Amino acid sequence: MRPLFVFLTFTLTFLICFEVLVVSSLNNKDSQLLLSFKASLPDQSVLQSWVPKQDPCSFNGVTCHDSKVSSIELSDTSLSTDFHSVAAFLLALENLESLTLLKANISGNISFPYGSKCSSLLTSLDLSQNTLSGPLSTLSALGSCPNLKSLNLSTNKLESSGEEQTMGLQLSLEVLDLSFNKLSAGNLVPWILHGGCNDLKHLALKGNVITGDINVSNCKKLKFLDVSWNNFSMGTPSFGDCLSLEHLDVSANKFSGDIGREISSCLNLNFLNLSSNQFSGRIPGLPISKLERLYLAGNKFQGQIPLYLTEACATLVELDLSSNNLSGMIPSGFASCSSLESFDVSTNNFTGKLPIEIFQNMRSLKKLGLAFNHFSGPLPMSLSSLLKLEVLDLSSNNFSGPIPVSLCENPTNRLQVLYLQNNYLTGSIPASLSNCSQLVSLHLSFNYLEGTIPTSLGSLSKLKDLRLWLNQLHGEIPQELSNIQTLETLILDFNELTGPIPSGLSNCTKLTWISLSNNRFTGEIPAWLGKLSSLAILKLSNNSFYGRIPPELGDCQSLIWLDLNTNQLNGTIPPVLFKQSGKIVVNFIAGK
Template sequence: MRPLFAFLTFTVTFLICFEVLVVSSLNNKDSQLLLSFKACLPDQSVLQSWVPNQDPCSFNGVTCQDSKVSSIELSDTSLSTDFHSVAAFLLALENLESLTLLKANISGNISFPYGSKCSSLLTSLDLSQNTLSGPLSTLSTLGSCPNLKSLNLSTNKLESSGEEQTRGLQLSLEVLDLSFNKLSAGNLVPWILHGGYNDLKLLALKGNKITGDINVSNCKKLKFLDVSWNNFSMGTPSFGDCLSLEHLDVSANKFSGDIGREISSCLNLNFLNLSSNQFSGRIPGLPISKLERLYLAGNKFQGQIPLYLTEACATLVELDLSSNNLSGMIPSGFASCSSLESFDVSTNNFTGKLPIEIFQNMRSLKKLVLAFNHFSGPLPVSLSSLLKLEVLDLSSNIFSGPIPVSLCENPTNRLQVLYLQNNYLTGSIPASLSNCSRLVSLHLSFNYLEGSIPTSLGTLSKLKDLRLGLSLRCCSNNLRYMYIKNDGRKECHGAGILLEFAGIRQEQLNRISSRNPCNFNRVYGGHTQPTFDNNGSMIFLDISYNFLSGSIPKEIGTMPYLFILNLGHNDISGNIPQEIGNLKGLGILDLSYNRLEGSIPQSMTGITLLSEINLSNNLLSGMIPETGQLETFPASDFFNNAGLCGVPLPPCGDPVAASSSEHRKSHRKQASLAGSVAMGLLFSLFCIFGVIVAIVETKKRREKQDSALDVYMDSYSHSSTANTSWKLTGAREALSINLATFEKPLRKLTFADLLEATNGFHNDSLIGSGGFGDVYKAQLKDGSVVAIKKLIHISGQGDREFTAEMETIGKIKHRNLVPLLGYCRVGEERLLVYEYMMYGSLEDVLHGQKKAGIKLNWAARRKIAIGAARGLAFLHHNCIPHIIHRDMKSSNVLLDENLEARVSDFGMARLMNAVDTHLSVSTLAGTPGYVPPEYYQSFRCSTKGDVYSYGVVLLELLTGKRPTDSADFGDNNLVGWVKQHAKLKISDVFDPELMEEDPMLEIELLQHLKVACACLDDRHWRRPTMIQVMAMFKEIQAGSGLDTQSTIATDDGGFNSVEMVDMTIKEVPEGKQ
């Protein structure tokens, strides 16, 4: 018995040891493969826990089953390796079932190294958000993974090769995601489904350029199909017997005609998105038994809402029928939609009153959008029963009567956005609106509201966007951005003509009461949403050029994030409050042309970020504070303050000396008389001596200049490459002409110095030519380099006019403007001396000869866009007089050594009068491709024309294309080309170099494209000002996007609106702009 027991014990022990040995061997093999993969990484510290002689099951990202590696998850880890390393080591793990390398910086083609094998147990492979490239046909190599069921290759750079037409994808997959690649082949869907792979349950091809048709009729197990944002256009998609289909998204393609009847057989659909196509006719019968979300927006559907849709109320959660041609009334059957959360029928032709019973039962409704229709009658009181409502948009209809007092009566409401603008509402603003404590945005403009603005609105702590239209008073400290300017005519002053920038429409101008017609094109005012902090402080406040009176309130000090404060040109009196020193972030302060008195508060010395200040033309007195930076500003910023003294103004007088007696004054007079006689004699002697010296020196200088001129003229006349356009009349006298300069180092320059520095204005020194003249590079004797512009001959302009304009331009200094250093007149020639810009123009760097040497990534382009906008904004809003550029283009945006944008040639146009906003010219201003459409109708230039030209420059930065190029656009131009692509796939317009830099940049590029679209609106009054453009850029930098309703033109007068959430392109019908 004992021997048998011993034998059994030995056998069991042996088997356990053998199993341990086998497991140890397998574990050792897994460890070797994992460590070999780590050795391929350029930065091995990213897998710091993967070390030898350790159990691989303890490695970070590794999961084991039965002591064998079964799963690896290394998402958001910068591995920086190629697919070959992944295939050779990770996929070779014998027991690997799942591998996830999402956003792990994997590159290269999808192919296996020779002799490599794939785990037979692998079922899931996720390589999304990497930079994998190569033809899609290489996916067939994954056939060596026999049990692979789920493959995610979305957001990579895979392309179509053409081989897809001959052989199918030999993979038995259940899940395949190829979204956001560079696939463009036709009939790609049949290739994927070739061979009758009926096991496919999920197919995602979103965000490519695939053409052809969609036929998935044989995929009876298919549950999820997303082919949105492609170029499918061949009729109606075919779904056949897809009885299992639950999620179908074909939005943003080019499908047209009627929706096929086959879709009605997809009875299990719970998500259906057909938006942004060209489907027409009436809304057909759709499977509604399980439908939860239905999107039909942005098509051409006509007729009324079919009654059968109300039968889906038991399950329907979201319904979007916006931007179609639907008409009639909203069926009362929707009253039974108790589960509906979002209802959007905006931008249609619906009419009639809103059925009261609808809103009594929609207790789950969170979003109700009925804007841009023809709804009429009073606002239903039953709206107050929708306690879960967060967004209510009833704007741009013909609602009348008062705003229901009960709308916010229940304090438990969740309303955040209330848009009632552009209706016919009457009465006063209910004070009960303050009960909507969560309100962020409130728009009531363009109605017939009257009375005072309730002070209780000031208690809305979250309110960041308040638009009350024709009202000047404001009680809320939560506004982010406001600027208001009057027309300038007596009959147009006051609140009666103040217009918001957002939503100005020509038909609204007729609804403004005024005794006399006003020039509304000259109204300057607006309200938008730039960067905003949590405490509700605006960052920009400009209410200059009004008739505001009273004193500056102390509460101004409670706005610590204020960056620009302009109260100039008003009738403000009293002292400057000490609290203004709390504005630590203030960069620009303008209090000029008021009746401010007293001293400049000492607290202002603590404002260390000031770059511009203007306190001139007031009644200020006392000494300018010596500490801080106030004394570093020019004296002109403090002029016309009779009692003000101290640096930079003359020093303050001695009070004792000022009160001296009459006896001392008489004694001084006698002493000064004797001193004057003595000084007169000495002065006469000095004058005689000075004349003798001057004659001798002049003779020597003339001899030297004559010799120099002979040399220059001799070499010039014998040079075959000389600039033959240069003519010098009275040359020998001209050499001694001094430059009128604005910089101290240049004050001793003469024309002879310029002639020598450019080798007689030789073509070798020519660095550019433009509409105003040629530009030469000149190196002066002290080694400094300047740019000299030799203007074309200006007919009809006298010396006095030229000098006056140059003296004005020379005083304009800004970090984003090319400063004028000096000028001179030589006969008929006009020479301007500018600071030299190392990298030349944006046109050269982006399109021209310097493109190969300088690569502009997106960070550099964004910096240039913001810099150019800042410079143009300074010309439009901060210069006195204001300046219209008239020829804004990429060749007039120069780049310094830090690639900082500098706007040039701004002084070549006539200067705009301080109270005018238009400039009449006799010829068409600007350069083809940059000229706004209104310039072709009249020769009236405006700042909004500059804004349009800037929009073209911004498009150049985004697309990398010239504004006019027959090779790219034919008879069209860049603006028209972008408009065409906006109706297809907007991301196609971006420069491929930017997309290759980082595919995740697309959202930010799209936000900047919105800014360009706003600038390029065909209707000049809808374009933003450059200050507003700057505010939009700040909003993007803050990461909160842009308000598309306030920044993008949405009708056929301009660009289509690009929706941020689903990127749906919507068109607003005529009559709704």
């Protein structure tokens, strides 16, 4: 028994030592490849933890499995190298499964150096947001990565070439993202699918200028398809039996035809974007049972909103029907959309009073867009009950009467954007608007508002955009506005405002646009305006400003529009203003 025991012990010890030697050998090989990659970089200060005689598993961005390099993540690292180096050293790592070099300043064509090979275990390659270039046909070189399943080359400079006409992409991918390149071929989708798409689950081609046909009817596992922002115009795509499809975005193309019929089998869609195409007629029947986000904006749909859309309320989170030719009333059934966060029917032909009772029941509503319609009547006091609302756009309608004093009465309101411009609103601006403490943008222009600008608006510490022009406001600009250090835009033209420009506005150093034309302002143009380094537009025309033009305006290096027309200015035009060499558009006519 003893000799047998000694033999087994010796054998086990030998096997352990052999395994240690093998792992050590592989570890050394990984280290050599990683250090060779670093040595190929133009800047050796990058990847500072990658040093000799150290375990490569401790290198920054490197992950190991069983002491072998399995994953590399170097996103947002300025490697400043080309794909050849990546292929020669990183893709050659025998046990590499995932390589992510997003936004790593990788350039060059996708090709492998002679004699190099790709890891047979590599499944995921992310080279997005780089400057890779060359013809798309070079992707075939990645065929040397036999198990590659996910490939992200979005936001690069890849181009189409004539070779796509004869050769298909022979990669069995599950995920392919070629968004935001320079692809323009008319046969690109057939080329991508030439080798079959049995495994394809995610295809993104957004932001190119691709034309031609789209037929993904054989891609039975496809869950995500985004071909938005291209130049497709061949009727409607063919989806076939699309039961797996959950996300479909064909927006910003030139599609037309019966899209409802083509996607009728896509019963599991939760995201559907058909915006900015040429679909017309009535809104077709759509598979809505699981829809969470539906975008139909920017088409030529007409007629009333079909009642069946209210049946999606159980799941619907966003609905955008803006920029069509829809008319009639908002269906009352939308009141059951308790999960809806965004409802936008702007730029249509809807009429009637604001159906506040519908929106009050949308307990999750954050954005309400009704602009550019024909809604009329007074603004309901109960608008204040929409406590989760962040954006309220009722502009360019026929609303009349006063702005409700109660609009911001609840201190828990979340309103950030309030657009009421281009209506028939009367009365004064409620001082209580200051209770909307989260306001970033307030636009009340093109109405018949009277009275003074409330001093309480000076407490809106997050306000960036204040536009009150073309009303009947009088009095002076409140000094309290100088407390709004976030203010970027101040537009008060075409009112009856008087007095000087408040000196306190010099504290609003982020101002980019000051427009006070066609009022009754007096006094001298303040020299401190020259200290506003971001000021791009200054319009003071048709007032009663007097004195000289302050030469300090020449310090406004961002200025592109200066209008001092029709005031009582005298003296000469400061020569320093002409040193801006075309940055400034000047209108200096000194009208009397």
